[in-house]
Amino acid sequence: MKILIVSGFLGSGKTTSVVKIGKYLKDRGYTIAVLVNDVADVGVDGQVISENGLDSKEMPRGCICCTLKYALEGNIALIQAESDPDILIIEPTGVAFPDRIKEQIEKMDFGPEVTMGPIISLIDGSKFRHIIEHSEYAATKQMENADIIVVNKKDLMEKEEISAVKNVIRDINVDAEIFSISFKEKDLALIQFMNAVESWLGMEVQVSLSLEEIGSDCPDNMCAANDDHFDHFNVSSYADTYHIEHTIDTDTAINAATSIMKDLKNMVLALNPKFLGHLKMFLHTESVALRISVTSYLDNPEVEVIDTDISDHGEFTVFAAVTDVQRDDLAHIIKRSVMGNSSHLGISI
Ligand SMILES: Nc1nc2c(ncn2[C@@H]2O[C@H](COP(=O)(O)OP(=O)(O)OP(=O)(O)O)[C@@H](O)[C@H]2O)c(=O)[nH]1
């Protein structure tokens, strides 16, 4: 089993790329599992990944780069015992430092069959300036030790901007392979990126069998101070799940979900007009699975309709992880935005 880490700040496109990478490698004949870590109590991305036909396991409530490191070891061991895929893709939270996760894994004793693949680090190129302005140290740290860096959302950038961003990244990490990609489009860069990932996966970098203890608590106060507040990006997070009582059609689902996310965004804007992060929602009814995202104060809700074979469980999850807003405020406004639209959905709480 080879382990591939796909990291990057909140909303940079990790889940979107994990689905693409996973499907690509699956088509190439590899068996794949995905381990996805969300900061809040209820995860969203595991559902999105499963709906896209990949085996996924979710680790909510914390960050695997620190507070959940023992759970990370347990989950990798479980995946190895249960399905032992050729490739395990790990999607950490948007506030994790991927080199720390790699370090933790290298200290775990899984035997010679478990080897490390590359660290891939994504950055939303269209918000590069904003992210660096807000959290230069942490954003830099996410890219410093990556093997492959992706300037994502190229479709939202001007050509000159792409080269300028790549130049800044080159100064941060002289060794990494750097790609500019849109995971929303089929372009040559995407094929080149997939080839690079596959060639990295062909390399045997054995996980050390050192008997060294798994490192004690985070040095330099770099990891999460607790489960939902991350000092280095100053991000708080909250998520809640609601049950839909009635059957609703696709249009109603899209309208209601978009309206909830618009209201939520406006309420976050009132608390922090320049917020960065990710507001996301996953809604599954009898007829449709929807994913809705807002990744900063600059965006409008983006709705993605996912073809689904999985039967209805009539639930939806609303998740918010944003900079410079209190967790209690997030909890409050998530509830308000859902309740304000509850007549469309027949929601029970
Ligand atoms: N325009 C554009 N949007 C993209 C691209 N890649 C991802 N997105 C969108 O960006 C939003 C966030 O994508 P995700 O894949 O959920 O990001 P993430 O990094 O997994 O988010 P978290 O797990 O919450 O940190 C979604 O609305 C995606 O559709 C891209 O290349 N171009």
Ligand SMILES: [Mg+2]
């Ligand atoms: Mg994600």
